[in-house]
Amino acid sequence: MQRARVIRRVGLGVVILVVLVVVLALVAVTGIVRQSFPQTAGTIPLNGLGADVTVVRDAQGTPQIYADSTDDLFRAQGFVAAQDRFFEMDFRRHVTAGRLSELVGKQGLNTDKVIRTLGWRDVAQQELPLLAPSTRQYLNAYADGVNDYIHRSGSDTGNMGLEYVVLGFQVKDYTVEDWSAVDSLAWLKAMAWDLRSNYNDELSRARLGTLFPADQLKIIYPDFAATGHDPILSASDWQPGALPAASAVPSALRAAAGAGAATPAATPAATPASAPASAAVDPAVRPTPGSATAVAEQSALANVQAALDAIPATVGRGEGIGSNSWVVAGSHTTTGKPLLANDPHLTASLPGIWYQTGLHCRSVSTSCPFDVSGFSFAGLPGIVIGHNNAIAWGFTNLGPDVSDFYLEKITDQTYLRDGKQVPLDVKQETIKVAGEPDVPLTVRRTVHGPIVSDVIASADRVGRKALVRLTPQQDTYAVSLSWTGIVPSTTADAIFALDAAQDFPQFRAAAAKFAVPAQNLIYADTAGHIGYQAPGLIPIRATSVPNTPPGYWPAPGWDSQYDWKGYVPFAQLPWTYDPPEGYIVTANQQVTAVRGGPFLTTDWDLGYRAQRIKDLLKATPKVSPDQMRQIQLDTQNGFAPALVKALAAINLGPDSETSAPADDFTVQGQRLLSDWDFTEPADKSKAGIRATYFNAVWVRLLQYTFDDELPTDLQADGGSRWMVAILALLKQPNNPWWDDKQTPGVVEGRDEILKKALVNARLDLTQHLGKDPVTWNWGALHQVTLTHQALGGDGVPGIVRDIFNRGPIGVPGGSSIVNANSYNAAARNPDSPREIGTDTFAVTSAPSMRMVVDLGDLDASRWVNQTGNSGHPYDAHYIDQADAWAAGETFPWPSTQAAVEASAEETLILTPGGSPGTLPSR
Numbered sequence: 001m002q003r004a005r006v007i008r009r010v011g012l013g014v015v016i017l018v019v020l021v022v023v024l025a026l027v028a029v030t031g032i033v034r035q036s037f038p039q040t041a042g043t044i045p046l047n048g049l050g051a052d053v054t055v056v057r058d059a060q061g062t063p064q065i066y067a068d069s070t071d072d073l074f075r076a077q078g079f080v081a082a083q084d085r086f087f088e089m090d091f092r093r094h095v096t097a098g099r100l101s102e103l104v105g106k107q108g109l110n111t112d113k114v115i116r117t118l119g120w121r122d123v124a125q126q127e128l129p130l131l132a133p134s135t136r137q138y139l140n141a142y143a144d145g146v147n148d149y150i151h152r153s154g155s156d157t158g159n160m161g162l163e164y165v166v167l168g169f170q171v172k173d174y175t176v177e178d179w180s181a182v183d184s185l186a187w188l189k190a191m192a193w194d195l196r197s198n199y200n201d202e203l204s205r206a207r208l209g210t211l212f213p214a215d216q217l218k219i220i221y222p223d224f225a226a227t228g229h230d231p232i233l234s235a236s237d238w239q240p241g242a243l244p245a246a247s248a249v250p251s252a253l254r255a256a257a258g259a260g261a262a263t264p265a266a267t268p269a270a271t272p273a274s275a276p277a278s279a280a281v282d283p284a285v286r287p288t289p290g291s292a293t294a295v296a297e298q299s300a301l302a303n304v305q306a307a308l309d310a311i312p313a314t315v316g317r318g319e320g321i322g323s324n325s326w327v328v329a330g331s332h333t334t335t336g337k338p339l340l341a342n343d344p345h346l347t348a349s350l351p352g353i354w355y356q357t358g359l360h361c362r363s364v365s366t367s368c369p370f371d372v373s374g375f376s377f378a379g380l381p382g383i384v385i386g387h388n389n390a391i392a393w394g395f396t397n398l399g400p401d402v403s404d405f406y407l408e409k410i411t412d413q414t415y416l417r418d419g420k421q422v423p424l425d426v427k428q429e430t431i432k433v434a435g436e437p438d439v440p441l442t443v444r445r446t447v448h449g450p451i452v453s454d455v456i457a458s459a460d461r462v463g464r465k466a467l468v469r470l471t472p473q474q475d476t477y478a479v480s481l482s483w484t485g486i487v488p489s490t491t492a493d494a495i496f497a498l499d500a501a502q503d504f505p506q507f508r509a510a511a512a513k514f515a516v517p518a519q520n521l522i523y524a525d526t527a528g529h530i531g532y533q534a535p536g537l538i539p540i541r542a543t544s545v546p547n548t549p550p551g552y553w554p555a556p557g558w559d560s561q562y563d564w565k566g567y568v569p570f571a572q573l574p575w576t577y578d579p580p581e582g583y584i585v586t587a588n589q590q591v592t593a594v595r596g597g598p599f600l601t602t603d604w605d606l607g608y609r610a611q612r613i614k615d616l617l618k619a620t621p622k623v624s625p626d627q628m629r630q631i632q633l634d635t636q637n638g639f640a641p642a643l644v645k646a647l648a649a650i651n652l653g654p655d656s657e658t659s660a661p662a663d664d665f666t667v668q669g670q671r672l673l674s675d676w677d678f679t680e681p682a683d684k685s686k687a688g689i690r691a692t693y694f695n696a697v698w699v700r701l702l703q704y705t706f707d708d709e710l711p712t713d714l715q716a717d718g719g720s721r722w723m724v725a726i727l728a729l730l731k732q733p734n735n736p737w738w739d740d741k742q743t744p745g746v747v748e749g750r751d752e753i754l755k756k757a758l759v760n761a762r763l764d765l766t767q768h769l770g771k772d773p774v775t776w777n778w779g780a781l782h783q784v785t786l787t788h789q790a791l792g793g794d795g796v797p798g799i800v801r802d803i804f805n806r807g808p809i810g811v812p813g814g815s816s817i818v819n820a821n822s823y824n825a826a827a828r829n830p831d832s833p834r835e836i837g838t839d840t841f842a843v844t845s846a847p848s849m850r851m852v853v854d855l856g857d858l859d860a861s862r863w864v865n866q867t868g869n870s871g872h873p874y875d876a877h878y879i880d881q882a883d884a885w886a887a888g889e890t891f892p893w894p895s896t897q898a899a900v901e902a903s904a905e906e907t908l909i910l911t912p913g914g915s916p917g918t919l920p921s922r
Contacts, residue, residue: 033874036161038083041906047148048075049912055080058903060891061869061877064358070368073359074138074381076910078145078179081355085378085871086149087161088351089183090176091790092379095311096186097121101433104790105170109433110310116429117443117450119486120193124185126488135493139181142381146179162873163791166800171434184380185492188516191377192485193311194321194346195397195517201603202405204714206554211709219737220706220716222606222724224590229607230614231590232520232532233576310455320345320719320815320822320845322588322605323396324632326613327522327530329582330856334624337856338524341628342385342394343847345820350786350806351378351878352867354849358895359383359499369500373895375849375863378871382495385851387861387895390502391525392853396586398518400538401550401601402484404564406448406557407477415446415478416558424451446480448557453479480557482564484537489515494535504531504577511535512570520586524855531577532584534591538568538600549602568598585614587818606720608638608816628852629862633888634818635680639723640694644673646730647697650754669693669762672773682779682812692769692776695814696761699825699836704753705729707826708741718825720816764836779810784821784843786867786882806867806879809886811843819888821846850890859899862890 040057053076054066063080067073082089094100098116100108128136150160157164157176168174201221208217224231323344330337346353358373359382374386385395414421425445430438444451490513497510507523511533514521518536523529541564544555555562574591576584588605616631617623652667676690702716705726716722729735733750740748740756748756769776787793788804813819827840851863864885870877884891894900 032158032165033162033872035159036872037875038080038870038872040083040908043909043911045913046075046079046145046910047913048144049910051912053910055908055910056900056904057906057908058894058900059905060356060865060881061905062356062358063869064360064373064894064900066360066362066897068362068368070134070138070361070370071141073361073368073370074141075145075148077357077359077376077381078142078147079149079910080145081357081376081378082146082149082160082179084869084877085351085355086146087163088789088871089146089179089379090160091163092187092190093179093183096124096183096190098429098431101431101436101439103171103174103434104167105434106436107795109431109439112431113441114310114452114455116431116441117452117455118193118481118483119443119450120189121182121186123189123486123488124182127185127490127492128181130488130490132490132493135496136181138381138496139184139492142184143179143181150176150178161871162803163788166791166803174434187377187379188491189485192491192516195399195519202401202403202551202553205552206405207711208714209553211711216736219728219735220721220725221602222721222728223602224604224606225593226728227606227724229589229611231593232584232586232610233574233579233592234581320820321347321397322399322609322820323394324587324609324613324818324820324847325394325396325520325522326583326585326587326617326631327394327524327532328617328623328628329530329578330528332582332617332621332623333856334622335854335856337526337528337854338392338530339623339625339628339855340387340392340394340522340524340530340853341632341851342396342522343632343820343850344385344395345822345845346848348784348786348843348846348848348866350788350792350804350867351869351871352786352848352865353377354385354865356863356865356869357383358900360897364389372499373893375851375865380495383499384495387853387855387858388499388501389858389895390527391507391523392855393498393507393524394522394851395519396522397588398520398534398536398591399588399601399604400518400536401599401603402516402518402537402539404448404482404539404541404551405452405554406446406480406482406562407554408446408448408451408480408557410451410478417447418558418560422447444478446557448480448563449482449486450480451478452481453477479554482539484518484539484567485516487515487537489537491515503527504529507531508533508575520588520591522584522586524853526855526858528855529578530582530584531575532579532586533575534573534600535570536573538573538598539564540566540568540598550599552602572598583614583617585610585617587613605816606724608720608723609818609820612636612638612818625852625854625860625862629850629888629890631818632847632850632852633812635691635813637678637680637691637694637814637817639720639727639816640676640678642727642730643698643701644676644678644694646750647754647758648674650751650758652755652758663759666759666762668773669697669765670758680778680782680812680814680817682777682782682810684774684777688778689773689776691814692778692781693761693765693773695778695782695841696764696836697757699840700757700761700764701726701753702825703836704740704742704748704756705737709737715826718815718823722825723816760836777810778812781841782812782814782821782823782843783808783810783841784846784886785809786879804873806882808842809882811846811886819847847885850885851893852890853893858895859893861893861895863893864890 049072051068051072053072056064065073065076067076094103098112100111153159157174325342327338327340333339354375355378357376359370361368361370364371372383372386372388374383376383409416411421413424415424427443429441429443431441432438444454494510494513497513501507501510503525504523511521514535515537521533521535523531541550542562543550544562545553587610589607589610590604591600612634613631620627652663652670672690672693677687679687680691681688698718702718702722707715729737738748738750738753765776769780785805785807792801792805811821813821815822821843822845823841824844848866849864852861854860865881866885867882868877868880872878894903
């Protein structure tokens with residue numbers, strides 16, 4: 001008995017000890033987690049301020065900053081952004097400088113090699129002196145504010161972010177460096193890289209050109225005209241012409257050292273160039289698809305693509321990366337003033353890509369011209385998308401062809417140019433790797449740009465006998481890349497000019513400075529006007545392949561006639577002001593169908609989103625602000641009716657040879673689609689069940705039609721061009737694409753493949769969601785996981801990922817739908833590539849924010865971020881907007897000082913003075 005009491009006492013003591021250890025551990029962890037949280041109320045002395053700065057935060061933690069001078073305003077913006085998002089800023093600058101390995105170890109080495117080769121930071125350093133003195137002043141003031149935060153945080157990096165604590169177990173003695181203006185500029189290179197658009201298509205076509213005849217390739221690279229969808233501007237809308245008289249020659253072009261050369265409005269490619277026999281492409285000498293030469297060349301091009309894909313996606317990449325934006329004139333709104341909507345479609349990440357901020361000069365003047373709020377990037381001063389006191393603007397990706405690959409003939413340290421050997425530009429780099437020896441890197445450049453085939457050693461035999469005539473002595477090439485993003489320009493000037501613009505001429509003058517990434521800019525103002533402008537550096541060059549557009553294939557680098565001949569003058573880029581239709585819709589579709597204008601690209605989004613938005617606007621005589629928001633949430637699948645009609649015509653039985661009855665199991669699935677309204681909600685509603693089956697059929701259809709023949713990394717992702725391809729193939733029941741090459745000895749046609757997709761999609765859903773369709777839920781398959789860029793990936797232990805990631809969250813919509821929660825239909829289990837899994841439908845890109853600006857009452861505007869404004873896990877604003885975002889809800893967007901003060905939850909006063917090196921009290 002006594003022994004039992006002793007055991008119980010000991011056991012109780014052990015339990016108490018364990019509980020005590022757990023409690024102490026939780027207290028310690030809580031302390032570590034909270035030590036980086038920002039002070040958002042009270043007073044903080046800040047070095048260099050000329051007067052007090054007020055930072056007012058609302059219930060979502062959005063900082064609205066009030067200052068008496070631009071120096072104080074941007075210094076405070078830098079400090080506040082660092083408070084909320086410093087690790088994200090530090091991570092991004094390591095990526096853009098090619099120094100990621102210093103922060104995360106050898107896992108960052110391939111990324112560093114590619115970015116050092118491209119020279120992002122070098123270009124940013126060259127850009128800085130080209131910028132306006134005021135822009136340099138803003139960048140430096142912002143850097144001073146960031147550095148005040150760094151210095152007062154002390155030597156313990158844990159004071160700046162939980163990520164440093166986790167990385168500290170692997171990377172020892174990491175020291176945070178001071179922030180610089182170049183760090184901010186280099187981020188623009190990363191944004192431009194992800195939004196450059198055409199490079200993937202050019203490289204992919206070059207690879208596929210060795211595998212398929214031209215007519216088959218044309219099916220999967222259709223023209224925009226084949227869709228029947230409207231471009232952004234009609235012929236009557238487009239207003240080519242000079243800049244407003246008050247504007248100057250576009251500084252973006254002048255700074256790019258090529259504006260004067262850009263004389264013709266239309267590129268020389270309007271008619272095929274006549275290339276010399278030594279260089280011209282001859283389809284007859286392309287390798288036979290499937291030959292050893294073709295396989296070798298396709299493999300080499302794949303290595304180049306793999307090298308460039310080593311760069312992490314900073315804002316997004318692949319199918320679904322784009323945006324919706326539209327603006328409606330007051331004559332078509334319930335408010336009598338314009339309404340403007342925007343929702344950029346980018347990678348889902350934590351923290352979210354956008355940082356909501358307001359920047360307000362207490363007394364707006366020429367010396368302090370800012371009264372603006374909206375969405376910014378942490379690490380970059382100013383507001384990128386939003387509105388000021390007079391105008392609002394939104395962006396979608398224009399997607400012009402701004403990159404070209406050149407095949408180069410290299411001998412030793414020289415390359416061939418117009419019959420002469422000229423020296424390569426060679427630079428030696430050293431990459432420092434945390435915990436590992438330094439890694440040397442040789443970067444070689446031609447007149448066209450960096451040689452990207454050097455980045456991966458196995459990529460040094462590119463372009464073998466594929467696209468150009470070769471001499472018997474020459475059968476291999478290097479590959480260089482020309483890209484406008486590595487041309488020094490003045491995009492940073494454009495951001496501040498947009499923030500301060502008060503009317504359409506000033507808006508266009510700001511757009512003239514916007515070089516990369518080229519965007520569709522929409523406009524509205526409180527005076528009642530709306531407009532559109534396409535800006536950016538758009539190269540002029542000749543085609544290297546007869547009867548194809550310029551930039552469609554890699555070009556022979558040894559012949560200067562294929563070099564860029566400058567850039568399209570800004571005055572000849574499409575724009576419109578108060579078009580007669582009364583609205584403008586941009587969703588990455590073709591800009592204008594007018595012939596004779598400048599060549600932009602052939603690789604547009606094919607217009608399903610844009611057409612749906614336009615149709616909804618046409619059907620609504622007077623659009624309200626809430627209807628603008630509802631349009632953003634529309635899940636109608638514009639492609640589905642045509643495919644469902646074809647699926648309904650498939651005879652599932654009886655079998656013509658065996659007279660076996662129809663399979664009721666599969667017929668049940670087919671019948672589901674007969675009364676579908678073609679919407680895709682994330683629930684078990686009638687429409688949600690049918691959307692689940694349709695998407696399962698769609699993925700199987702792509703797999704059997706295309707993926708059996710395409711390289712693994714070029715398989716059909718399900719985006720708009722694959723939809724248009726299937727529409728064309730439905731009219732060609734015996735086209736070779738229909739044959740499933742995984743079934744040797746059998747040649748399938750259209751109906752066999754459609755039937756196969758219906759049958760196996762039914763089996764897929766039975767396996768994953770249950771046999772009875774009432775158990776099917778689109779949101780159970782179609783989910784978004786908000787993923788931390790540095791510590792949220794599959795290579796990170798799950799216990800760490802769970803600290804930084806959030807989700808999955810079921811969401812509606814899909815690819816090429818207005819509510820563009822896209823997925824990659826090519827996603828497969830690498831061990832079972834024919835298997836369709838639940839990850840197949842995981843969201844790869846989504847609306848990164850949503851906004852609706854009411855130009856009749858700016859304080860009635862609404863907005864929502866994808867995640868939250870904070871970058872600190874477990875902070876109240878790390879993920880506080882995600883539920884509203886997923887549900888399609890928005891928050892009030894106060895902008896006048898009275899409205900901001902009425903919504904205030906916390907107020908911080910930054911005062912002049914202070915002594916960096918000690919943390920403020922929390």
